[in-house]
Amino acid sequence: MKTNTLIIRTPEGIVFSQLLAGPVTRFLACLIDWCCIHVLLMVMGVVLSLMMVLSFNFALAFYVIGYFLVSIGYGIVLEWLWRGQTVGKKLLRLRVTDVEGLRLQFNQIVVRNLLRFVDVLPAFYFVGGVTCWLTANCQRLGDLAANTVVVRSPRLAEPDLDQVLPGKFNSLRQFPHLVARLRQDVTPAEANIALQSLLRRAEFDAVSRVELFSDLAAHFQAKVEFPAEATDGVADEQFVRNVVDVIYRTRPEKAANGAA
Amino acid sequence: MIVDLQKFITNERPVWTELEQLLGRLESEPNEMLSLEQVQRLHQLYERTAADLARITTFSSEPETRRFLENLVARAYGEIHETREKHRRFYPLQWFFKTWPQTFRKHIRAFQLSLLITVAGCAFGGLAIAFDPDAKPVLMPFSHLLQDPAKRVAQEENSTEDRLAGYKTSFSVELMTHNTQVSIYTLALGMTWGVGTIVMLFYNGVILGAVAVDYIGAGETKFLLGWLMPHGVIEIPAILIAGQAGLILAFALIGRGRNTPLRTRLREISGDLSTLIFGVGLMLVWAGFIEAFLSQYHEPVIPYSVKIAFGCVELVLLCVFLSRSGAQGKRGA
Numbered sequence: 001m002k003t004n005t006l007i008i009r010t011p012e013g014i015v016f017s018q019l020l021a022g023p024v025t026r027f028l029a030c031l032i033d034w035c036c037i038h039v040l041l042m043v044m045g046v047v048l049s050l051m052m053v054l055s056f057n058f059a060l061a062f063y064v065i066g067y068f069l070v071s072i073g074y075g076i077v078l079e080w081l082w083r084g085q086t087v088g089k090k091l092l093r094l095r096v097t098d099v100e101g102l103r104l105q106f107n108q109i110v111v112r113n114l115l116r117f118v119d120v121l122p123a124f125y126f127v128g129g130v131t132c133w134l135t136a137n138c139q140r141l142g143d144l145a146a147n148t149v150v151v152r153s154p155r156l157a158e159p160d161l162d163q164v165l166p167g168k169f170n171s172l173r174q175f176p177h178l179v180a181r182l183r184q185d186v187t188p189a190e191a192n193i194a195l196q197s198l199l200r201r202a203e204f205d206a207v208s209r210v211e212l213f214s215d216l217a218a219h220f221q222a223k224v225e226f227p228a229e230a231t232d233g234v235a236d237e238q239f240v241r242n243v244v245d246v247i248y249r250t251r252p253e254k255a256a257n258g259a260a
Numbered sequence: 261m262i263v264d265l266q267k268f269i270t271n272e273r274p275v276w277t278e279l280e281q282l283l284g285r286l287e288s289e290p291n292e293m294l295s296l297e298q299v300q301r302l303h304q305l306y307e308r309t310a311a312d313l314a315r316i317t318t319f320s321s322e323p324e325t326r327r328f329l330e331n332l333v334a335r336a337y338g339e340i341h342e343t344r345e346k347h348r349r350f351y352p353l354q355w356f357f358k359t360w361p362q363t364f365r366k367h368i369r370a371f372q373l374s375l376l377i378t379v380a381g382c383a384f385g386g387l388a389i390a391f392d393p394d395a396k397p398v399l400m401p402f403s404h405l406l407q408d409p410a411k412r413v414a415q416e417e418n419s420t421e422d423r424l425a426g427y428k429t430s431f432s433v434e435l436m437t438h439n440t441q442v443s444i445y446t447l448a449l450g451m452t453w454g455v456g457t458i459v460m461l462f463y464n465g466v467i468l469g470a471v472a473v474d475y476i477g478a479g480e481t482k483f484l485l486g487w488l489m490p491h492g493v494i495e496i497p498a499i500l501i502a503g504q505a506g507l508i509l510a511f512a513l514i515g516r517g518r519n520t521p522l523r524t525r526l527r528e529i530s531g532d533l534s535t536l537i538f539g540v541g542l543m544l545v546w547a548g549f550i551e552a553f554l555s556q557y558h559e560p561v562i563p564y565s566v567k568i569a570f571g572c573v574e575l576v577l578l579c580v581f582l583s584r585s586g587a588q589g590k591r592g593a
Binding site for chain 1: 313327331333337338339341426427428429432433436437440441448452509531534537
């Protein structure tokens with residue numbers, strides 16, 4: 001089955017996942033690398049044009065060999081030195097790794113880069129792109145032969161909490177033991193639903209909005225029962241806001257508890 | 261169960277930091293050997309961090325910590341569970357005299373098949389030219405080969421000026437890079453279950469056979485040998501070895517008669533493919549140099565006998581090198 005995640009299960013029973021890079025992201029990284037290669041070749045061309053004054057023969061020879069080495073060696077050298085990254089991959093936060101999570105070896109880097117010759121056929125990485133699209137782990141032919149995958153490590157976007165939690169007094173924080181239990185019991189999916197509901201609250205019509213936050217408040221209250229003084233007079237939407245606050249703002253110095 | 265997340269992170273952070281530092285050291289110094297105590301400590305840190313990851317996975321409020329731990333566990337897993345030989349310092353002479361010829365011999369059957377396909381191509385090309393000389397433009401798409409061999413030989417032998425004067429080095433480099441690209445294609449096309457590699461080898465054979473029959477038929481055998489042998493005895497085996505590499509890749513893909521998974525089969529040959537293709541690259545550097553500086557000069561500049569003898573010496577040395585270099589002596593003899 002095709003997914004965008006590479007899941008590795010260790011013999012110790014630990015599961016960790018890596019996000020796989022899609023064909024489009026990889027193509028963009030490749031475009032950046034092409035630009036880098038062309039810049040390198042242009043610089044080389046300028047240097048060698050000065051050398052042409054001395055010997056056209058040697059300058060041409062150096063250019064031909066330089067072109068060949070840069071175009072083939074760029075990927076191999078950078079992926080080896082930067083542990084699976086080139087300039088394009090670094091900028092787009094991609095990395096070549098072993099398909100089984102093992103250490104990336106030099107031979108794998110060589111094989112995946114040499115098989116690029118077939119992946120680019122007939123033009124613009126058509127073969128590689130189609131293979132990427134068809135294979136479960138989004139691998140081009142070079143990746144298949146070398147047992148590698150390209151993973152991405154996106155910068156995790158911090159939820160814009162200030163937009164939904166405008167620094168008001170949070171009555172739940174008066175009960176730290178219950179807050180700790182709430183953080184323990186709420187799953188990442190539940191927390192995300194609550195946060196998204198707050199972020200998109202303006203998109204709901206009035207009735208749906210009241211119903212949604214009523215359901216959410218009931219759900220969280222069923223998980224951890226807070227004393228009446230923490231919930232009395234607090235609207236359902238504000239209660240959900242308080243729940244999101246204690247879940248996402250775990251560090252007391254970040255919390256807006258003292259604002260009131 | 262984590263009751264106090266902040267306390268948990270505060271308590272565990274030194275463990276994660278220690279593991280991160282140890283991994284950083286291992287990654288930057290691949291030749292460093294850890295002591296038994298250090299290995300035990302690495303394993304202990306890995307297990308504890310993996311357990312921390314398992315505990316924090318369900319926690320909703322720390323996505324960054326979870327990502328950090330996943331990354332750390334992935335790196336440690338790669339170090340601990342890697343069973344392949346750790347990459348060591350590269351010794352060029354050992355690689356040249358031992359690793360490369362040994363790898364070549366290890367896959368000798370793929371080389372034999374590569375040779376057989378090329379010979380079949382030669383036979384086809386030779387017969388095609390013998391029976392239908394008009395097919396020359398189709399079989400040999402290079403202008404300098406389309407000329408009448410006798411005329412070309414006469415031109416070359418009567419030429420008083422060096423047509424490569426001032427361009428020898430760049431011509432040599434162009435030959436090297438072009439042939440290396442062809443070799444890489446021959447290897448890479450192994451991914452088409454060998455079909456592309458076979459086509460490349462066969463086509464090379466067709467051109468070679470057609471040229472040979474054309475010149476022999478015109479009574480220019482001596483010129484042909486003097487022209488092709490100095491560089492061809494290295495260049496042609498180089499393409500054959502690239503074909504060998506392509507066929508090794510194809511065999512691994514097909515996996516006929518083997519029960520090991522595809523990934524394992526491919527993992528087993530990746531080192532051999534790199535070794536063979538780097539060897540091919542070296543051979544083609546030499547061949548390109550010889551082709552530009554020796555092969556293009558004919559009698560009376562250089563006697564054919566000298567060029568043919570040079571080619572024979574190269575061929576013998578290459579055969580001895582590939583068959584004997586790095587061979588283990590017979591034990592108990």
